Amino acid sequence: MAEIHVENLKVVYRGVILALQGVSLRAGPGEAIALLGPNGAGKSTLVRAMAGLLPQYDGRVLDGKIVIAAQDTSHAPALKVASLGLTAILEGRPVFRYLTVLENLRAAAHRLGAARRKEISDEIFRRFPRLYERRNEQAGYLSGGEQQMLLLGMALLTEPKILVVDEPSLGLSPKLVEEVMRVLDELRRDKGLTLVLVEQNARAAFQIVERVYVMEQGRVVFEGTAQEAQADADVMEFYLGAGAAGGFAEAKRYRRRKRWV
Structure with a gap:
């Protein structure tokens, strides 16, 4: 098991656009944490920073640090971060759309020997029987839920210690959201993964x-347990709409009044 610490992280794009303004968080070995917030809050930027992918987006760490398994990875390339056991599943379901399910899995398993690749692939197909049924079809023709399962399978083939998953429920039906969350929880518990x-x-x-x-707006405005978050009136109303009555116009007025930053 591994852990990740982010300390006072500041990130800029194109040298001038400040996307993260001193973000700090931690996820201990085997722990599951959630990072919540509206569009534009800086969540995906934080994922890119943790995964070492900022340079691909013309971004860089301006200040602060990221520590994975006791090593400073603030400016480390993605391959170095991956070697420490962190695998990130980015938003948008970035599968190889013109390759089959099997070919996608083989691509993810390029560092594994044949025996280990088969062992993990068999486990993937046991967990996701629908993928086995569609193993010879192009990934671009899979449903959103199937593509998400394929990405989880590809992630397993990297043998992660820390799994960072960005917006896995986006565009899925409530039933599929429930299934994806169940699988993530099972994987975390079965494998001892640290889940972000x-x-x-x-x-x-x-x-x-x-x-x-x-x-x-690039800052952490709340930190606490899941129970504390659900008991916090500001969190529930501001981000979940609980108790907000009176339609969209009133919700907008409430949002302006209740901003933390």
């Missing part, structure tokens, strides 16, 4: 995480 779940579907995230961070 980046979500806008807070209610779904609350079911499988111990602690919650809420971001807005």
